[in-house]
């Protein structure tokens with residue numbers, strides 16, 4: 001579904017991503033893991049053309065490298081950025097409606113489905129997003145992105161700052177989305193949680209892919225255990 005070839009991202013003289021290649025197959029969960037500053041966020045931003053880059057990005061066999069960000073989003077790719085960024089002064093329902101503004105699909109049907117997927121949100125649907133917990137806001141951010149009916153959902157550090165119980169709940173939902181046919185590209189520092197649910201994963205180090213394999217292969221790898229899984 002997504003093929004990234006020789007992707008490079010520069011910020012002035014800083015070469016944040018150094019010519020990486022990776023693929024995301026339809027219906028898969030693929031993760032990019034790596035420590036702070038490895039280039040994960042820059043990679044996601046370059047897919048939606050929100051950062052200066054070189055290289056080729058094919059989505060469903062169309063080259064989208066030079067497409068404008070809003071066109072890419074209309075083209076069924078959604079990005080949930082790090083830090084959630086819900087509309088703090090809007091209610092849950094209003095946030096969902098904002099997510100659907102570009103979508104001709106039946107709003108009520110989509111909204112009902114979001115409340116099925118994220119039951120924590122239904123009781124609070126009239127509440128302002130800014131007054132909800134971090135976990136609830138992360139769920140809302142994902143639900144809002146899903147309101148555009150994306151084929152590819154990209155999540156940047158969804159577990160950041162959340163309690164382990166909520167992370168578990170969130171990752172179960174991510175698996176469910178994959179089972180519903182949504183392809184997922186997940187960026188995570190929580191390597192174990194990501195690898196456990198990933199069909200395939202890439203390890204980014206200093207802007208390069210240091211290692212790749214199935215989620216289970218990487219969980220079993222000594223190198224990954226030492227560097228990312230605490231032994």
Ligand SMILES: Nc1ncnc2c1ncn2[C@@H]1O[C@H](COP(=O)(O)OP(=O)(O)OP(=O)(O)O)[C@@H](O)[C@H]1O
Nearest residue numbers: 011014016034035036037038039040041042043189
């Ligand atoms: N707007 C920017 N201007 C200058 N340098 C930047 C900018 N954004 C990112 N960088 C640098 O690019 C490198 C990669 O950053 P990036 O945010 O992509 O990494 P990351 O793996 O997502 O890390 P994190 O998890 O901390 O967000 C880092 O060295 C970072 O300091």
